[in-house]
Amino acid sequence: MIQLFNVVKNYGGGKPALDDVSLTIEKGEFVFLTGPSGAGKSTILKTLFGWEPFESGQILVQGINVGRLDTRNIHTLRRSMGVIFQDYKLLQNKTVFENVAFALEVTNRDRKTIKFKTWEALKNVGLTPKKDALPAQLSGGEQQRVAIARAMVNAPPIILADEPTGNLDQEISYEILKLFEEMNRNGATIVFATHSQEILRPGKHRVIVLNRGKVVAS
Numbered sequence: 001m002i003q004l005f006n007v008v009k010n011y012g013g014g015k016p017a018l019d020d021v022s023l024t025i026e027k028g029e030f031v032f033l034t035g036p037s038g039a040g041k042s043t044i045l046k047t048l049f050g051w052e053p054f055e056s057g058q059i060l061v062q063g064i065n066v067g068r069l070d071t072r073n074i075h076t077l078r079r080s081m082g083v084i085f086q087d088y089k090l091l092q093n094k095t096v097f098e099n100v101a102f103a104l105e106v107t108n109r110d111r112k113t114i115k116f117k118t119w120e121a122l123k124n125v126g127l128t129p130k131k132d133a134l135p136a137q138l139s140g141g142e143q144q145r146v147a148i149a150r151a152m153v154n155a156p157p158i159i160l161a162d163e164p165t166g167n168l169d170q171e172i173s174y175e176i177l178k179l180f181e182e183m184n185r186n187g188a189t190i191v192f193a194t195h196s197q198e199i200l201r202p203g204k205h206r207v208i209v210l211n212r213g214k215v216v217a218s
């Protein structure tokens with residue numbers, strides 16, 4: 001479960017990026033965060049992951065009080081999450097396989113486990129034929145699939161996605177969305193930030209609308 005209670009976040013000057021935001025996301029939910037640029041979508045994800053401090057309020061992620069964590073134990077929070085970005089953030093000098101495997105290597109898994117889990121993750125996103133390619137040799141949709149495989153390889157209970165279809169055309173965007181829905185069916189909680197109204201599925205998934213740092217619909 002993810003809970004925000006009266007969270008305020010300022011970047012300095014002007015209106016707060018988050019202005020008294022309170023919301024609850026249940027375990028296993030698929031939630032869209034939407035709204036115009038500057039609404040606060042990305043800021044919510046950054047505070048959940050512990051990238052951005054906040055001035056007041058409280059954030060609980062699976063019972064962990066995010067505001068009370070320091071740099072020594074922030075890993076206890078981040079190991080429960082996979083994060084996916086609009087610009088993929090792949091390691092350009094590593095192959096597809098190596099990019100995904102790296103997420104396991106930093107957790108000190110043994111080589112046999114790394115090889116098996118990486119292969120399974122690539123199979124789930126349909127990229128085993130591209131395992132030896134470098135990111136520059138892939139299309140935008142393929143690069144985002146690598147990023148999704150990297151995020152899912154540790155089987156985190158929570159997936160945070162920041163505009164993951166922002167650079168993709170509509171057809172590829174729907175294919176990427178299906179991968180997130182599959183992760184959700186497998187038990188992951190999905191928090192999917194997007195400004196695109198075309199990709200929203202309000203009848204199927206919960207939609208939280210933000211504007212100027214406030215929740216205006218949920």
